[in-house]
Amino acid sequence: MAWTSVLAIYLLFWVMAAFLLLPFGVRTHDEMGVQKVPGQADSAPANFRPRRLVVRATVLAAVLTALYVANYVNGWVTLDSLSFIPTPEVNEHP
Incomplete structure (x- = not known):
């Protein structure tokens, strides 16, 4: 496998991992007891x-x-x- 292929696969895994890990460990302003900015969404992260x-x-x-x-x-x-679906056997004589 070429190193460029490994790099491309790594970058795809990196983007997937970043989006997967994005919501973990994030708390809202209400959960942390921090004052919100006027007009801020209730779900905006504080940390x-x-x-x-x-x-x-x-x-x-x-x-x-x-x-x-x-x-x-x-x-x-x-x-x-x-492959979980078995392939059908071919009958040569009808």
Whole structure:
């Protein structure tokens, strides 16, 4: 597998991990007891930490990419192993 393919897969996993981790650990102003700005949405986060999100997404994407590449090299899970519908047998004589 080319390194550019690994990089592209890593970036896809990174974006997926960032969106997956986005709501975890975030609290609203009401939950933290902080005063809201006039016109602010009730669901707006009060403690959003983008640096922490980037670090967590980077680590998760690295782990997922390593598992993906290891599976690609070793062939642990293939398309044949994911096929749950049996293929019909072909009868040559009608």
